[in-house]
Amino acid sequence: MASICKAARRLPASFMVGLLALLAWSPLAVARGNGIQAGAGRLHFGADLALVYDSNPSFAGEPTGDLMLRARPVISLLFPSDFVDFALNGRVGYDYYFGVQNSRTSDLSAVTGEADLAVGFNPRGQFSVFIEDVFSRTGDPRYTSLSGRFDRTCNEAKLHLQYKPGGGALMFDLAYGFFLDWYDKTGFEAEALRSYSHRVYLSSKWKFLPKTAVTIDFDSDIRRYPYAYSNGTSNVDLNAIRVTAGLLGQITPSFALLVKAGYGDSLLEAPEGYTGSGYRSAIGQAEATFQRGTFMLQAGYLRTFQPTPLFAFMGQDGFYLRYRQQIAGRFELAANLNFDLLGFGTGVQADAGSRDDMFLVGGLNFAYHILDWLSLSLDYRFQSLFSDYQQPLAGAGGVEYNKHVVTFLVGLDY
Numbered sequence: 001m002a003s004i005c006k007a008a009r010r011l012p013a014s015f016m017v018g019l020l021a022l023l024a025w026s027p028l029a030v031a032r033g034n035g036i037q038a039g040a041g042r043l044h045f046g047a048d049l050a051l052v053y054d055s056n057p058s059f060a061g062e063p064t065g066d067l068m069l070r071a072r073p074v075i076s077l078l079f080p081s082d083f084v085d086f087a088l089n090g091r092v093g094y095d096y097y098f099g100v101q102n103s104r105t106s107d108l109s110a111v112t113g114e115a116d117l118a119v120g121f122n123p124r125g126q127f128s129v130f131i132e133d134v135f136s137r138t139g140d141p142r143y144t145s146l147s148g149r150f151d152r153t154c155n156e157a158k159l160h161l162q163y164k165p166g167g168g169a170l171m172f173d174l175a176y177g178f179f180l181d182w183y184d185k186t187g188f189e190a191e192a193l194r195s196y197s198h199r200v201y202l203s204s205k206w207k208f209l210p211k212t213a214v215t216i217d218f219d220s221d222i223r224r225y226p227y228a229y230s231n232g233t234s235n236v237d238l239n240a241i242r243v244t245a246g247l248l249g250q251i252t253p254s255f256a257l258l259v260k261a262g263y264g265d266s267l268l269e270a271p272e273g274y275t276g277s278g279y280r281s282a283i284g285q286a287e288a289t290f291q292r293g294t295f296m297l298q299a300g301y302l303r304t305f306q307p308t309p310l311f312a313f314m315g316q317d318g319f320y321l322r323y324r325q326q327i328a329g330r331f332e333l334a335a336n337l338n339f340d341l342l343g344f345g346t347g348v349q350a351d352a353g354s355r356d357d358m359f360l361v362g363g364l365n366f367a368y369h370i371l372d373w374l375s376l377s378l379d380y381r382f383q384s385l386f387s388d389y390q391q392p393l394a395g396a397g398g399v400e401y402n403k404h405v406v407t408f409l410v411g412l413d414y
Helices: 002-008 014-022 103-109
Strands: 036-038 041-054 066-079 084-097 110-121 128-136 154-163 170-183 197-207 214-222 237-250 255-264 280-292 295-307 313-326 330-344 355-373 374-387 401-413
Touching: 041 084, 066 103, 066 401, 154 197, 154 355, 214 255, 214 295, 237 280, 237 295, 255 295
Parallel strands: none
Antiparallel strands: 036 041, 041 066, 041 401, 066 084, 084 110, 110 128, 128 154, 154 170, 170 197, 197 214, 214 237, 237 255, 255 280, 280 295, 295 313, 313 330, 330 355, 355 374, 374 401
């Protein structure tokens, strides 16, 4: 999660807050030490070592729990400069399942993690160029139309241009990214789920007060599925666009407000025989944040959509609540609650039928920072997916599941 957030920091504001809303829960970040001087830069290294009980590691309707040992070596190499700014972050390791209740769950053991790279040319100047790459390896279905475990690799390579005339009161961002979502081969014809996309991001921001800005944001996702299922059907290509305009404001020293509204359109390219229609609707976000000292409380609503396999697209109406509190300088308490209404497009299979889901995610995390670079944390997370979908996905089972995860984590980031 940490590396994803660092890569997202140069995205236009609307894309970053949208990403944070979609990532429904994350543990507290581990504090960072001074690292090791490496010429003009600094090398940080560490590890996350966690013992996890997962009541449903397969995201199945009839769960089998297991213990898992998660090891994540951590590396961060930073070379800040006014001419060339370089940042490399990696958190990639191994998840080992013990197969306590059923030996078959040990087959879920896999290499997982994420990494990102960002190189900025003239990063603090009037005109800047960034070359960025974000990589992840996961088995979490997140907001796909599937509920089982499907290991896959995601990568987005991006060229990002930024222009700040007039001392920074105006800011323009233009970026192009090439994204791959590549599923491993499984019994569910996962090759047909594989996709690639061309993404374009455009953002303009006018800061007309010191802590208040008007933004206009546009992004597109030209999604393609190069493989078909064995029966000849294929997933639906989209030329999705989203455009919003809004206000980012620090209303008082303790209260901030974000309001955005706009339009989203899937612009689908329907294959022969597909009778479904696309997503065309108003989209937007409203978010209020109260922060005083070490206390933070945030509540928001997000309406958007995204491409998804099997059902062309998925519309989302999401409500979220976040809380964070630092106690006595060394303790931190955080809680998250997300509730999403998910409406899917027409299925690509002839008898797919309609589908609407409810997705509930919550978490509670308690962390103790022994040193600036060493921490212990205990957290609990739950997920529940409820659906009216009556047609089981052939070879993949149903879509509903419940999941509880308890994690004890030792985090080192020096």
